[in-house]
Each structure stands twice: as C-alpha cells, then as structure tokens.
Amino acid sequence: MFNQQSRILIVDDHPLVRAGLRSLIDAEPDLTICAEVSNVRDAVEVARAEAPDLVLVDISLDDGNGIELIKRLKVHNPDLKMLVCSMHDESLFAERAINAGARGYVNKHQVTEQVLEAIRQVLAGRIYLSEKMVERVINGFAKKKDGGASSIEDLSDRELEVFGLIGQGLSTSKIAERLHLSVKTVETHREKIKRKLQLATGGELVRHAVQWHMEQA
Numbered sequence: 001m002f003n004q005q006s007r008i009l010i011v012d013d014h015p016l017v018r019a020g021l022r023s024l025i026d027a028e029p030d031l032t033i034c035a036e037v038s039n040v041r042d043a044v045e046v047a048r049a050e051a052p053d054l055v056l057v058d059i060s061l062d063d064g065n066g067i068e069l070i071k072r073l074k075v076h077n078p079d080l081k082m083l084v085c086s087m088h089d090e091s092l093f094a095e096r097a098i099n100a101g102a103r104g105y106v107n108k109h110q111v112t113e114q115v116l117e118a119i120r121q122v123l124a125g126r127i128y129l130s131e132k133m134v135e136r137v138i139n140g141f142a143k144k145k146d147g148g149a150s151s152i153e154d155l156s157d158r159e160l161e162v163f164g165l166i167g168q169g170l171s172t173s174k175i176a177e178r179l180h181l182s183v184k185t186v187e188t189h190r191e192k193i194k195r196k197l198q199l200a201t202g203g204e205l206v207r208h209a210v211q212w213h214m215e216q217a
Helices: 015-026 040-050 068-074 090-098 112-123 133-136 157-167 172-179 183-194 202-216
Strands: 006-011 032-036 056-057 081-086 105-107
Touching: 006 015, 006 040, 015 032, 015 068, 015 133, 032 040, 040 056, 040 068, 040 133, 056 068, 056 090, 056 112, 068 081, 068 157, 081 090, 081 112, 090 133, 090 157, 105 112, 157 183, 157 202, 172 183, 183 202
Parallel strands: 006 032, 006 056, 056 081, 081 105
Antiparallel strands: none
C-alpha cells in the first residue's frame, strides 16, 4: 500500500487522449489525476490552485503550445516537474522541451509501460528520454547537417510555432490572433523562417509548412 499518491495534472486538447491517460494513471496505486485541462490559460490557473506533483503536457493545445506553457509554469514554480507527452517528433521537440524546463519527453505512441516509467522517473527527479534521444545527446545533441538547406531545428520556438500554424492553413491575421501578436510581428517571423529555410517565396513557405504538418500528423 502507498501512503501518498503523486498528483498529476493533464494538459491535452484531445478529450479521448485525456480519458485514456486518466484511465491509465488512475489504475496505478501510487498515482492519481488531480485535474485535466485542454488549454494554456486553464493550465496556468489550475496548476496554481491544485499544486500538482507533475504536469503532463502536450505540444499542441487549444490556445497555444506546450513549450510556451512550460516556460510560463516554470516562472511561477521553478521546482514544478513537467513531462511532455506528445505525438510530435521527439528529435525536433525534446530539446526544446528540456530547455524550456520540462524533465522529459515521451511519445504518445509508446506502450503504456513506458509512459508510466517516464512519469515515475520524472517524479523521482530524473530526466526521461528515449534510448534514441539519449544516444543523440551523447553524440552531440542536434548536430548540424553537413551543408545543404537549413533545418527546421534552426527555427526558434516561436518561429516553429508560426511555421506549424502556417502548415495548418492559418492566414497571417489568424496566426496573429491565435498567438496574441501583431500582424507585423507574424510577418517578421514569416520572413525569418523563409530566410532560415532558404525559401524564396511565400508560396514555397506554405507548401513546405503544409508538408511538414502532414508528416507530423
């Protein structure tokens, strides 16, 4: 018997995913779900009110993204343990998540035992990454490609967020509204993305972003 259960806050914009995680976690005698939310705004409020032991965060959320949420939560509570649980490419997002303040990254497609292992490792104060990602760290995290076009890995967190929204088909004005930025700021991000990815036109940017978004789905 466990004397105390670790309390977990789930932040994911898919109701079925939240239900699946709740069922998985609540079946464990040492773990329990204290709350579940779908967006950044509610996550910040609930994290303050509930003081969870761990926050399980997705990358894509209703009103923003998990990387920015992790940064915001870290400002309010530097000791808060956070674990990203997402379907997005670990090689692209794991380093960003760790740099933002998360303690690990687990893919939603992993078997349930690995998700639970990741949760317990982070609760124990350790960092959790897949074996593939650990090898990447040992060999020199995020190696630069030898020549050729720049990688999406070269984009800043905000640029990657804008790039992803372009790939979802959002216009500049819609992206500005979604991210609470000015249209001019979004246009500046678009130009920086084009330059970093060596894309000549806005049409090339959109096609590149849509293709990348489809590969992530």
